Amino acid sequence: MSNSFHDQLVATRDRKHSKNHPFFELWAQGKLTREQTAFYCTQHYHFVAEYLNWMAYEASQIPLRDVKNYLFENLGDEENPDDRHLDMLKDYVAASGVARDSVEGTLVLAGTDGLQSWGWRMVYQTPWQGAVAGMFIGLESQFLDICKKIVPALHKHYGYAPHAREIRFFEEHVYADEIHGSKGFAIVEKYCNTPELQALAIKTVEQATIRRWRYMNSIYWYALHGKEEDTPSLQV
Numbered sequence: 001m002s003n004s005f006h007d008q009l010v011a012t013r014d015r016k017h018s019k020n021h022p023f024f025e026l027w028a029q030g031k032l033t034r035e036q037t038a039f040y041c042t043q044h045y046h047f048v049a050e051y052l053n054w055m056a057y058e059a060s061q062i063p064l065r066d067v068k069n070y071l072f073e074n075l076g077d078e079e080n081p082d083d084r085h086l087d088m089l090k091d092y093v094a095a096s097g098v099a100r101d102s103v104e105g106t107l108v109l110a111g112t113d114g115l116q117s118w119g120w121r122m123v124y125q126t127p128w129q130g131a132v133a134g135m136f137i138g139l140e141s142q143f144l145d146i147c148k149k150i151v152p153a154l155h156k157h158y159g160y161a162p163h164a165r166e167i168r169f170f171e172e173h174v175y176a177d178e179i180h181g182s183k184g185f186a187i188v189e190k191y192c193n194t195p196e197l198q199a200l201a202i203k204t205v206e207q208a209t210i211r212r213w214r215y216m217n218s219i220y221w222y223a224l225h226g227k228e229e230d231t232p233s234l235q236v
């Protein structure tokens with residue numbers, strides 16, 4: 001492994017990258033029902049809705065103009081009133097046969113709740129250089145690779161034409177997250193400029209990947225088995 005900070009960030013993220021989670025393996029093979037994929041989207045909605053709040057919070061905390069600008073630019077893309085990303089997600093849910101306006105009210109799994117709660121602790125309690133590493137590299141940059149895996153399956157197994165409105169959420173993020181991701185890396189590399197901050201960034205990225213994997217586990221167990229994990233019940 002190269003010792004550059006960039007490569008260490010990538011290697012840490014990739015060690016437990018959620019693109020390799022069994023849920024996405026099944027999706028890529030066309031083995032999930034549309035309803036199961038829509039269920040994933042409901043949890044992604046609950047997660048991203050908080051992620052956007054973390055960006056807004058960090059923007060209020062960080063005095064540096066380029067970082068603040070990036071956060072607002074990223075948030076502006078996400079919250080564009082004419083093309084809100086979370087609305088694209090609802091388009092996919094609706095196309096999967098699940099009521100579009102049910103998304104906000106769907107249950108929040110314990111794994112999703114855990115990811116939300118951890119994210120708030122991260123932004124409140126971690127120096128901002130570590131928090132942006134966790135957000136941009138540990139969490140957001142993963143979604144690009146996840147979408148690269150899912151999009152071919154949406155075409156091949158689920159019958160969506162390339163550039164169909166229903167799957168814009170996934171296709172757009174291959175593009176949008178390529179841009180957000182590279183700018184995110186640049187900021188982390190620029191401002192994690194001491195051994196201590198670099199170690200903090202690596203640690204926070206690792207925590208983010210573990211938290212996201214755990215969130216994926218609870219989606220997997222609920223969508224496929226109707227429960228949140230596999231601990232056996234006590235016999236009474």
Ligand SMILES: [Fe+2]
Pocket residue numbers: 078085173176
């Ligand atoms: Fe987005």
